[in-house]
Amino acid sequence: MFKQPKLRSLTFADVLINAFMFFVVLICFVPFLYMLALSLSSPKAIINNEVSLFPVGLNFEAYKQIFTYPNFFKAYGNTIFYTAGGTLIALFMSAMFAYAMSKRFLKGHKLVMMLIVFSMFFSGGLIPTYLLISSLHLTNTVWAMLLPFALNQFNLIILINFFRAIPAEIEEAAIIDGLSYFGILQRVILPLSTPALATIGLYTAVFFWNDWFNGMIYLNTNQYPVMLFLRNIVNGTAMIGDGAGAADKSTIAMSIKSAVIITSTLPIIILYPMLQRFFVAGLTVGSVKG
Amino acid sequence: MIKKKIAFIALASVMSLSVLSACSSNNKNNGTASPSSSASPSSEGSSSPEKKEDPLKFSMYYADNATLPFKEDWPVIQEVKKRYNVDITFEPIPIADYLTKVSLALNTGNNAPDVILYQQIKGENASLALNGAIVPISDYSDWTPNFNARVKEFGLENQVDSLKLKDGKRYNLPSLYDKPFYDGGLILRQDLLEKYQLPAPKTFDDLYTVLKKFKQENPDSYPLTILAGPRVLYRMTMPSFGISVGKNGADGSRTLSWDYANQTYFPGAISDQYKEYMTFFSKLYAEGLLDPEMADPIDGDKWSQKLATGKSFASYAYYDQIGGVAGAATEDGFKLQMYPPLAGPAGAHHQQKSSTGSGIIFPKKTANRPDFERLVKTIDEIFFSEEGAKLWCLGVEGQSYTMDGDKIKYADDIVNSPNGIYKEMQLKYGAGNDVTQLVWVNAREMTKYDENYGQINATVAAMDNAIQAIPPTPMFDDMIAEEAASLQTPLYDAFEVWADGFITGKKSLTNDWDKYVKEMKTLQIDKFTQLYNDNLK
Numbered sequence: 097m098f099k100q101p102k103l104r105s106l107t108f109a110d111v112l113i114n115a116f117m118f119f120v121v122l123i124c125f126v127p128f129l130y131m132l133a134l135s136l137s138s139p140k141a142i143i144n145n146e147v148s149l150f151p152v153g154l155n156f157e158a159y160k161q162i163f164t165y166p167n168f169f170k171a172y173g174n175t176i177f178y179t180a181g182g183t184l185i186a187l188f189m190s191a192m193f194a195y196a197m198s199k200r201f202l203k204g205h206k207l208v209m210m211l212i213v214f215s216m217f218f219s220g221g222l223i224p225t226y227l228l229i230s231s232l233h234l235t236n237t238v239w240a241m242l243l244p245f246a247l248n249q250f251n252l253i254i255l256i257n258f259f260r261a262i263p264a265e266i267e268e269a270a271i272i273d274g275l276s277y278f279g280i281l282q283r284v285i286l287p288l289s290t291p292a293l294a295t296i297g298l299y300t301a302v303f304f305w306n307d308w309f310n311g312m313i314y315l316n317t318n319q320y321p322v323m324l325f326l327r328n329i330v331n332g333t334a335m336i337g338d339g340a341g342a343a344d345k346s347t348i349a350m351s352i353k354s355a356v357i358i359t360s361t362l363p364i365i366i367l368y369p370m371l372q373r374f375f376v377a378g379l380t381v382g383s384v385k386g
Numbered sequence: 387m388i389k390k391k392i393a394f395i396a397l398a399s400v401m402s403l404s405v406l407s408a409c410s411s412n413n414k415n416n417g418t419a420s421p422s423s424s425a426s427p428s429s430e431g432s433s434s435p436e437k438k439e440d441p442l443k444f445s446m447y448y449a450d451n452a453t454l455p456f457k458e459d460w461p462v463i464q465e466v467k468k469r470y471n472v473d474i475t476f477e478p479i480p481i482a483d484y485l486t487k488v489s490l491a492l493n494t495g496n497n498a499p500d501v502i503l504y505q506q507i508k509g510e511n512a513s514l515a516l517n518g519a520i521v522p523i524s525d526y527s528d529w530t531p532n533f534n535a536r537v538k539e540f541g542l543e544n545q546v547d548s549l550k551l552k553d554g555k556r557y558n559l560p561s562l563y564d565k566p567f568y569d570g571g572l573i574l575r576q577d578l579l580e581k582y583q584l585p586a587p588k589t590f591d592d593l594y595t596v597l598k599k600f601k602q603e604n605p606d607s608y609p610l611t612i613l614a615g616p617r618v619l620y621r622m623t624m625p626s627f628g629i630s631v632g633k634n635g636a637d638g639s640r641t642l643s644w645d646y647a648n649q650t651y652f653p654g655a656i657s658d659q660y661k662e663y664m665t666f667f668s669k670l671y672a673e674g675l676l677d678p679e680m681a682d683p684i685d686g687d688k689w690s691q692k693l694a695t696g697k698s699f700a701s702y703a704y705y706d707q708i709g710g711v712a713g714a715a716t717e718d719g720f721k722l723q724m725y726p727p728l729a730g731p732a733g734a735h736h737q738q739k740s741s742t743g744s745g746i747i748f749p750k751k752t753a754n755r756p757d758f759e760r761l762v763k764t765i766d767e768i769f770f771s772e773e774g775a776k777l778w779c780l781g782v783e784g785q786s787y788t789m790d791g792d793k794i795k796y797a798d799d800i801v802n803s804p805n806g807i808y809k810e811m812q813l814k815y816g817a818g819n820d821v822t823q824l825v826w827v828n829a830r831e832m833t834k835y836d837e838n839y840g841q842i843n844a845t846v847a848a849m850d851n852a853i854q855a856i857p858p859t860p861m862f863d864d865m866i867a868e869e870a871a872s873l874q875t876p877l878y879d880a881f882e883v884w885a886d887g888f889i890t891g892k893k894s895l896t897n898d899w900d901k902y903v904k905e906m907k908t909l910q911i912d913k914f915t916q917l918y919n920d921n922l923k
Binding site (some may be wrong): 139140143144145165166186222223226227230231235236309312313316317325327328329331348349350382 | 450452453455457458460476477478479480481483484486487490493494496497500686687690694695710711713714716
């Protein structure tokens, strides 16, 4: 009886919805396919506009060339390190902070909250921030990438509200069973918060993966993330064009640009489906009776 | 549970370690910074009879262009290190972000390198210089004998003098050109000219005839396209009309132009010359001779595509790029050729060029080095001595080239490279790179190109002042610079909007011109001109 409805014939609305979803998927997918095709095509075919969704004149020259760029792999490794390390630190700090802030009986939590919100709207600006990081002696160390971004106000607010939504009764039960607050955070709250943690973890990971600016201003050349490399190749020659000369002269083959885009964005895209399984909310439903 | 506990402890220990090591790296930083500066005077003092010294250590910002990625092991760099006994820490910074990084280093003074390459003293740098963030290198001219000699040799005393700021000091060691290069200009399909039996264009009216013919034969094409955007067209063609305005205008004011006869600035953006210029190009646009996409930036790929596939036949661009397009074209007999500047109402002129370019600056901090004198002298020798200049231009003798009498013979692998000599030298040897090469001798450069290019350059050089000098920069102090900037921005914004309107025909040059002039006057273009003229020397 329950399985019967699945066999019903497709209504017009179903077709429409499916067609629409297919269209949306296509919109997201085609640019990547196009990039991939470009990166594998011969420059001649690209200039003559022959490439659409499949490579023309299949070759791997572009990939060979970017892999021989000095520092490409080094930069790649740096980015993986910043992303992994930065996300771990950020999740750890945010969870600790947010748990404390989620307790309304904590004295002064409103003041702290105001400070957090204030810093969302007003920041010191580039040079004061740079001076701060510099006088903390973080410049030219990897910590300049990892520490300043450990707490993001927006993520913090998401997490605080998520923690607050967890029924207090669960915690009371845990206290009665003899758990300390750290124990509760670790054994009760965090396991129940995987959707929120996965969400902000993803935000943070994407932030660290994409960040080139902080790397550029705070770090040494050999600590640069791969995004700076990508930016230089894709944008470098276009951006500097104002200089009225030299850079307008130089062009980089489209196949190389595409290959760099593919290699430097693929890993973070792959992360999405892998985190999918954490996005299951509602674990606490039914945990408290009456 | 236990697994989780372990993970928790691991995370906690990572955190605490991070705090600790951040502290320890502080100490390290402090540790290395101070001893080296305090230790060097003793070594400097004791080994004063020069030579046999320790290698001179210094750090240097380098603007890294992705088309020729920096390699520490370029033969030229290895040779420089060996020959001049230096230990250079290069910091290659992507060129798109170079200015930001340099600005931070100079503004904060923290972490500034000892030497910064590829800098001009304009805009922010000028005000930083006036406020003491950059060493006034003209005060130390005794230490730069090679630079002085080159300036004298090329006869650039006036041009170099004009780089001085309001305080009468020069803050950089600019790159020096003996003769300006004609490296880009009108590029046309020579094979089509021959096919349609048209003579090579000499004036803008000729160009119109040629484009018209192209359009006639290929109705769905836009014969003239532009690389990068209108600014390239403007900067290369406006001088023939006696103006130079827009984003890349020669003097940087964007709305003013220099009157070469009377040696004063005039409001070029509302001049009759500009009206005439716009009349010509809006005619091209209206008749479908000018690529309508030129308003968006046309990047290198799209541009090559247009020319290679016969969607366009003419362009304003750079000679270097011809090879790539020709290689990709499928049409038989496809041949692009660069032509000398066309004659307009004000004669035949190309984009104005300076005989000085981006060069070296020393951040203030560097002057505190006890071995500052040695550093400046060494930099001078590396970049401006005859030997050093040759090294940066041609590479190591015997490796990338040999001398046959006084003719330069490049190594076989360079000559036979599909990249062309010029590009291959940059990529493989690090020679001929405009970040590190600061002395440019036209005749020497021409040996890196084909004969054709040399000939065009010779033709242009023989023309009457085809490439004019850059107009003098007014000497603003901080306050006036601020005032000029606040006038410049709205003027330029209005100019852009109107220029776009005029060229595309959205605004009529006959009916709307007065309204435009009135708007520019309301935005105080006259006062802006006055500011420029009042502060000339």
